[in-house]
Amino acid sequence: MRVVHYLNQFFGGIGAEEQAGVGLEVRDGAVGPSKLLEQLLGPEAQVVMTLVCGDNYAVEHEEELVTSVLEKVRGASVDLFVAGPCFEAGRYGMAAGALCVAVQSQLDIPVMTGMSEENPGVDLYRDALYIVDSGTNAVRMRDVLVKMANLGRKLVNKNAIGLPAEEGYLRRGLLRDQVVEQTAARRLIDMLVAKVKGQPFESEMLSTSFEPVAMPSGVKDLSKAKVMLITDGGLVPKGNPDKIHGTAATRWGSYSIEGRDDLRGEEYEISHGGYDARFVQEDPDRLVPLDAMREMEKRGVIGKLHDEFISTSGRANPLSNTRRLGREMAEKAKREGVDAVILTST
Amino acid sequence: MVQITSAMSIAKMVGSNRVVLGNGIIHVTGDAKLAPEEEKDLRRKLVQKALDALSDK
Numbered sequence: 001m002r003v004v005h006y007l008n009q010f011f012g013g014i015g016a017e018e019q020a021g022v023g024l025e026v027r028d029g030a031v032g033p034s035k036l037l038e039q040l041l042g043p044e045a046q047v048v049m050t051l052v053c054g055d056n057y058a059v060e061h062e063e064e065l066v067t068s069v070l071e072k073v074r075g076a077s078v079d080l081f082v083a084g085p086c087f088e089a090g091r092y093g094m095a096a097g098a099l100c101v102a103v104q105s106q107l108d109i110p111v112m113t114g115m116s117e118e119n120p121g122v123d124l125y126r127d128a129l130y131i132v133d134s135g136t137n138a139v140r141m142r143d144v145l146v147k148m149a150n151l152g153r154k155l156v157n158k159n160a161i162g163l164p165a166e167e168g169y170l171r172r173g174l175l176r177d178q179v180v181e182q183t184a185a186r187r188l189i190d191m192l193v194a195k196v197k198g199q200p201f202e203s204e205m206l207s208t209s210f211e212p213v214a215m216p217s218g219v220k221d222l223s224k225a226k227v228m229l230i231t232d233g234g235l236v237p238k239g240n241p242d243k244i245h246g247t248a249a250t251r252w253g254s255y256s257i258e259g260r261d262d263l264r265g266e267e268y269e270i271s272h273g274g275y276d277a278r279f280v281q282e283d284p285d286r287l288v289p290l291d292a293m294r295e296m297e298k299r300g301v302i303g304k305l306h307d308e309f310i311s312t313s314g315r316a317n318p319l320s321n322t323r324r325l326g327r328e329m330a331e332k333a334k335r336e337g338v339d340a341v342i343l344t345s346t
Numbered sequence: 347m348v349q350i351t352s353a354m355s356i357a358k359m360v361g362s363n364r365v366v367l368g369n370g371i372i373h374v375t376g377d378a379k380l381a382p383e384e385e386k387d388l389r390r391k392l393v394q395k396a397l398d399a400l401s402d403k
Contacts (some may be wrong), residue, residue, distance in 0.1 A: 218402030286376025
């Protein structure tokens with residue numbers, strides 16, 4: 001089994017925070033924790049290459065890093081790609097997640113990483129990856145690597161992967177069929193009785209959790225601010241040029257409103273299966289309030305209304321997808337110097 | 347960012363932190379029952395409220 005292991009500058013032995021800016025370095029064989037991983041994976045396993053990169057460099061040059069790592073891994077006939085464990089190091093987790101996703105999707109090689117539940121990389125990548133729960137303390141390195149090695153062997157040998165609690169990875173939100181002894185009604189009543197009696201029980205449904213988002217400070221001077229309109233109500237130009245699906249949309253579009261004071265129904269349609277769109281079809285300003293915003297611009301209440309509005313359909317969409325859409329929209333807004341956004345949601 | 351929505355509970359659940367209550371799922375910034383000028387006035391008020399929220403007024 002040929003393994004490539006990605007480590008940050010700290011675990012790769014380059015140095016602490018002062019070395020976080022170093023670019024990707026390639027070491028032959030195992031380095032630091034990779035040696036232990038190699039040993040735990042068994043006699044047939046060999047860490048053929050350890051990739052080490054500074055946390056700051058990794059986050060600031062993610063695209064270049066991904067490209068270089070793909071190149072190295074592609075040339076090494078690898079059976080398993082491992083990144084971390086990253087514990088609660090956020091930048092390390094973000095890089096590990098991005099690299100694992102790239103190697104998995106583009107090279108079709110099994111991948112795995114380790115993080116603590118609170119690592120921001122978990123939020124972004126838990127749906128796509130096996131992320132072993134590392135806890136926050138690097139003192140547990142050995143325990144974590146034992147779990148990673150067990151899971152890694154199973155991934156390479158294409159063995160069945162057990163439930164998150166059995167294997168020690170963080171819940172991915174995947175649904176799988178299982179034959180059970182009791183009907184749903186029976187299981188429900190058993191849980192209810194346990195709850196009433198104050199006994200422990202395990203729910204079969206886990207509600208999604210949302211990490212709190214820090215509130216950015218307010219816009220200091222609206223009269224100088226560029227404001228953008230975004231909607232998840234699915235308003236698109238007639239013909240839906242970007243083919244945005246009305247359900248579980250994977251794309252968003254950006255449409256010009258330059259020089260317009262008002263949106264006219266005959267030029268738009270609504271790609272959204274979740275609400276009665278007749279009223280918006282009649283007058284799209286009921287969803288994307290262009291007329292009122294244009295007035296605010298003319299009166300100098302805001303500095304400028306951005307020349308395009310963004311639209312997608314916010315219906316029945318997995319979080320992993322909507323988070324990506326949101327990130328992409330935020331990147332565009334930032335790139336185009338937008339100071340504030342009004343999002344209208346149906 | 348400020349969100350104008352009629353699904354306030356969803357906005358709160360996902361942690362949206364500047365939210366203005368819209369005028370119904372089917373026309374967040376409108377009202378089909380109003381005369382055009384009244385409707386536009388409603389929209390001005392909603393948009394103004396959203397801008398106030400953006401500037402922490």
